[in-house]
Amino acid sequence: MSIAVPAKFVTDFASVPWIFQSVIPSWGRYGKAAVIHDYLYQTHRIIMGPAGRLVIPVSRKEADLIFSKGMGDSGTSVLKIKIMYVAVRVFGYWAWRKRK
Numbered sequence: 001m002s003i004a005v006p007a008k009f010v011t012d013f014a015s016v017p018w019i020f021q022s023v024i025p026s027w028g029r030y031g032k033a034a035v036i037h038d039y040l041y042q043t044h045r046i047i048m049g050p051a052g053r054l055v056i057p058v059s060r061k062e063a064d065l066i067f068s069k070g071m072g073d074s075g076t077s078v079l080k081i082k083i084m085y086v087a088v089r090v091f092g093y094w095a096w097r098k099r100k
Contacts, residue, residue, distance in 0.1 A: 009035070014027070024083065028076070030074055034067070045058055060096045063096075064092065067085070
């Protein structure tokens, strides 16, 4: 699956608390996956097809799994994928609800 994010979309990349950024910075191999994850958290949907006519609702769990898969596809280490996936599952609830 290919997910396009609008060019003017604003992201903070990986939302890593400053205290952990020496170990997991906001940008890395997982940067593109983080942008897609932010987009899914803000819109709760994937827009596909010609002229964006196909809109697919996305659950928080699906958004987090897409993030995990994207990190794997980018060559992010398995350990970082696990840490970041657990972090979004545990702490992502508030960001998800804020956008709903």
